[in-house]
Amino acid sequence: MSFRSVRAGLILYLAAFLLPGTLLVRAQDASDADARPPVEEKTDDVQAGTGDVAAEESSAPDMTADEAREAELDAKKEAEKASLRARHDAAALEVFQKGLDLERDGDFRKAAKRYLDAELLTSDKTVKSNALTHAAHAYRKAELYGEEFDCIERLIGEHMSRIDFTAAVNREYEIADAFFRGHRDAVFDWLPFIKGADRFVECSEAALEHAPCAEAAGAVRLRLARMYLTNQKTDKSIEKFKEVLTLHPGTDSAYYAELGLADVYCQLAEHGDGDGRWANLALEQLDHFTETYPEAPELQWVKEQRLAIDKIQAKRLHELAEYHHRTGRDDLAEHYLSQVVQRYAETEHAIPSEKLLAKIDETYEAPPDSMPRKDPAHYDFTRNPIPLEDSDLLIAPENSDGKWLLPIRDIRKDIRTDSRENYEERGVLDDSL
Numbered sequence: 001m002s003f004r005s006v007r008a009g010l011i012l013y014l015a016a017f018l019l020p021g022t023l024l025v026r027a028q029d030a031s032d033a034d035a036r037p038p039v040e041e042k043t044d045d046v047q048a049g050t051g052d053v054a055a056e057e058s059s060a061p062d063m064t065a066d067e068a069r070e071a072e073l074d075a076k077k078e079a080e081k082a083s084l085r086a087r088h089d090a091a092a093l094e095v096f097q098k099g100l101d102l103e104r105d106g107d108f109r110k111a112a113k114r115y116l117d118a119e120l121l122t123s124d125k126t127v128k129s130n131a132l133t134h135a136a137h138a139y140r141k142a143e144l145y146g147e148e149f150d151c152i153e154r155l156i157g158e159h160m161s162r163i164d165f166t167a168a169v170n171r172e173y174e175i176a177d178a179f180f181r182g183h184r185d186a187v188f189d190w191l192p193f194i195k196g197a198d199r200f201v202e203c204s205e206a207a208l209e210h211a212p213c214a215e216a217a218g219a220v221r222l223r224l225a226r227m228y229l230t231n232q233k234t235d236k237s238i239e240k241f242k243e244v245l246t247l248h249p250g251t252d253s254a255y256y257a258e259l260g261l262a263d264v265y266c267q268l269a270e271h272g273d274g275d276g277r278w279a280n281l282a283l284e285q286l287d288h289f290t291e292t293y294p295e296a297p298e299l300q301w302v303k304e305q306r307l308a309i310d311k312i313q314a315k316r317l318h319e320l321a322e323y324h325h326r327t328g329r330d331d332l333a334e335h336y337l338s339q340v341v342q343r344y345a346e347t348e349h350a351i352p353s354e355k356l357l358a359k360i361d362e363t364y365e366a367p368p369d370s371m372p373r374k375d376p377a378h379y380d381f382t383r384n385p386i387p388l389e390d391s392d393l394l395i396a397p398e399n400s401d402g403k404w405l406l407p408i409r410d411i412r413k414d415i416r417t418d419s420r421e422n423y424e425e426r427g428v429l430d431d432s433l
Contacts, residue, residue: 085123092122096131103138109189112138112147129159145175146185146199153206169211173220176203180223201227218244218253225260238264258289259298266305269312276316279309314344318353330360 063071099114112135119131136151152172155163184195204220211217225240241264244257265282286302286309293299321336337360340353354366 088121089124089127092118092124092127092131095121096127096134099131099134099138103134103141108138108142109144112142112144125159126162129155129162132159133163142189143183144185145178145183146196149175149199149203149206156210165210169207169214172203172207172210173214173216176200176207176220177216179203213247218248218251221248222253222257222260225257229260229264234264234268255293255296258285258292259301262286262289262302262305266309269309276313279313279316282309310344311347311349314340314347314349314353317344318349318356321353321356325356325360334360 095114096118099111099118102108102111102114115131115135115138119128119135122128122131132151132155136148136155139145139148139151149172152168152175156165156168179198179200184198186192187194187196201224204224207214208217208220208224221240221244225237225244228234228237228240238261241257241261244253245261248254248257262282262285265278265285269278269282283306286306289296290299290302296302317336317340321333321340324330324336325333334357337353337357340347340349341357344350354364358364358366
């Protein structure tokens with residue numbers, strides 16, 4: 001029997017068994033079609049779109065062997081990366097647990113380091129945030145506030161949505177206050193007397209950047225202004241004083257910022273003021289303080305500063321007049337000298353200015369040197385004697401903690417009435433002793 005005849009027999013055999021079933025299914029489908037509601041025909045647009053997709057699929061070129069091999073390699077690399085991340089995450093959780101154990105045992109410094117190791121190992125954002133949070137708390141318990149501040153800064157910069165922002169910024173203000181009051185981190189746990197640097201400025205600036213109008217912001221800006229002034233950073237000091245006046249008006253911080261800003265201007269005017277700019281700003285600031293706080297106890301200081309500014313201005317104008325007189329510009333010299341005589345007559349430069357003006361202008365007659373002049377800086381104080389003691393001071397030997405063995409003489413009215421008088425301490429005991 002040939003192969004062709006065998007093949008024909010198998011086909012007939014299969015047809016005899018499969019044909020009845022196929023017809024049954026088709027008949028059932030036909031009956032179901034009669035029972036189902038008619039299906040709406042597709043619109044032309046849908047049909048056209050389907051045709052386009054089919055055309056695109058049919059027109060898409062098959063992937064070449066090189067592209068297939070490259071895709072396979074990429075998939076393999078991604079699988080390896082996923083496996084590596086899984087191992088790192090597992091290791092991070094293990095290290096994190098070691099940190100918890102160390103913190104439970106009271107070794108907060110090492111616990112914080114384990115938390116940071118876990119944060120470095122893992123790629124999961126939630127685990128990173130939790131690790132940094134635990135590290136910050138551990139550093140806080142170890143009183144390493146600078147390290148805690150670094151963790152908080154990372155949490156704010158990298159995990160803003162996963163933390164309590166208000167609590168984090170308030171903690172930064174607390175850390176800045178701790179550094180201002182003298183706290184310093186211990187560099188080594190086994191050498192606690194070796195301290196780290198003062199990070200008050202860094203912590204304060206960061207807290208102000210995150211929450212510039214917080215409740216403690218006014219006091220922090222005032223502290224920064226004084227700190228910058230101490231460190232010879234005058235421009236930053238003036239900037240902070242002005243920020244206090246602008247952002248915190250009517251507060252105690254604004255009150256002291258007014259005085260601080262005036263003090264800065266006065267110092268600048270004293271150490272170099274060629275065009276009188278700083279002196280004018282100082283006078284303006286002093287006048288503004290006087291108008292704003294007419295009952296302030298610092299008004300006496302304001303008055304003294306105004307007198308100092310007047311002396312600075314008189315000296316500057318007198319030196320300008322002398323320069324123009326030497327160069328032959330007596331008209332300008334007379335202009336500056338008249339300002340000194342009219343506006344600063346009580347200063348020490350008024351007398352030489354009057355003499356030089358009389359030398360230049362023959363119509364002007366300088367007052368005599370013997371003419372009394374008022375010294376605005378002179379004050380009269382009343383001396384009041386210390387009131388006499390009418391009661392006796394008795395010390396019983398049994399109440400002297402062993403200092404006295406015998407009764408002590410009474411200390412009677414034997415007090416100086418004027419601190420300027422010489423007084424020799426009595427060194428002779430009573431005869432009764």
